[in-house]
Amino acid sequence: MLERYGHGGDLWTAEEAFGRPKEQFLDYSSNMNPLGPPEVVKQILQESWRDIVKYPDPVVRELTQKLAAKYDIDPASILVGNGAAELIDLIVRVLQPATTGLARPSFSEYEEAVHKSGGGIVNIPLFAQHQFELQWSDVEARLADVDLFFLGHPNNPTGKLLPSQVIQGLLQSNRHLVLDEAFMDFVPKEREHSMLQLASRTPKLTVIRSMTKFYSIPGIRLGFIVAHPDLIARMCQLQVQWSVNYLAQRMGSAVVEEEVFEQSTKAWLRVEKPWLIEQLRQLGLEVVPSEVNFLLFSFPEAFQITVKDAQRYMGHQGILIRDASLFEGLDDRYCRIAIRLRADNERLLLVLRQFIEQFTKNGGVTRA
Known part of the structure; x- marks a missing residue:
């Protein structure tokens, strides 16, 4: 297989x-961007390889500041990680949900993270007759059984954005909502659909972003998570020290400026x-x-x-x-x-x- x-x-x-x-x-x-990596990645590899003798910045200052400026977010609401995979695992370990609602089909690492933390899964089916778009009625029917909803926005493997009714309904439900926006960079009206800014000031909304798909650098492993500063502080306490290596930090800081x-x-x-x-x-x-x-x-x-x-x-x-x-x-x-x-x-x-x-x-x- x-x-x-x-x-x-x-x-x-x-x-x-x-x-x-x-x-x-x-x-x-x-699902990598075939136009990438940007040329600046090659320059960094050529110019910075000697600098791997140094430890990376343990709190990823430069990249965090550039992400904050790009998305107009408080730097205290951002945590950079070793790819979205690390951040998926980290947020589940911090929140420790007893039950997590997952759309089906969706990215398998959500379920893996929940099982590792000892939690259970509540399935919310997606239907072909609805073009695999999540229906609020199906979510609402499971609200009483779920502590945390972990949803792709857009979803993988369907490529569908969450309807605004689903997002607004969950924000009003007093359940924690984690949105995986790993592919949001590819959405034509990204700023209209992304929940990054709202997550930075909303205690029960968290957004995860990958930087490997859009910039085509999966071998580097790089992503970031946006949440209320109190939740970011709790995640920092559980994150492995020097999780983001020196070259990843340099490349991330460069590619976010590649307009x-x-x-x-x-x-x-x-x-x-x-x-x-x-x-x-x-x-x-x-x-x-x-x-x-x-x-x-x-x-x-x-x-x-x-x-x-x-x-x-x-x-x-x-x-x-x-x-x-x-x-x-x-x-x-x-x-x-x-x-x-x-x-x-x-x-x-x-x-x-x-x-x-x-x-x-x-x-x-x-x-x-």
Whole structure:
């Protein structure tokens, strides 16, 4: 199984599974910005490698100040971490919820963090007939059973933003709400939808941001969390010392000022996303409309294709796709792919078309 360790982007497992060097894969299983990393990242690696003999700033002053300025937030409301993964785990350890409400499907690390802290899960289903948009009626029905709601905004793997009715209802419910905005940078009207500023002054609202997806630096591990200063202080007490390394701090401080890169990314996605959605639909696939840089789609039942069939075939052709049936709430027809540059997307579509034609023609048998 390509997702042996629970995520996409595992080129080492792909190399073992499909018998080709990891450098030869087109990776559609992880959702990185194909325009990145920004050029300034290369400059930092070239100029700052000698400085790794020094300890990093233990409280990440420079990056924290730049994030505060960028989003107009009190620096005391920001904590930088070793990727969003560390911050997901950290906020759950601080809040210690007895029960956590999760939309299904959603990112598996929410559940993992809750189980590690000894808490239970309350599932809130997302339905295909609603385009996987969370419904307030489904949330409201579970309010009495939940201490904490942990929700993607936008959600992974569906790419859907939370409706304002859901957010406002939860803010009024006296439950703690944690929003994972790991992909919010890709949303066209980011400032209108993000809850960062509100979280900085609201005791029961917390927002987590990743810096690895938009700036395409997942190997560095970098993210930040915004919450009321009292909650940030409690998180600081549990965070591992020197969690954010020197190069991550330098790169983070540089990329948040890359306004041209940000504009170029949104301009690229504005063109490429609708084009790719239309091309996938022309293949007969059922595509979920997305606000971000990845797409969830399913093979129609008439095709009698499973995502594992597709993943196996395409992996042998050097293209990695995400088996979305591993997200609770989705069946074995669902696949998630990143949106990449046009030439790569054309290659993806060519191989996908070949697979579908060969599979349906040969009655479920493909020749990789």
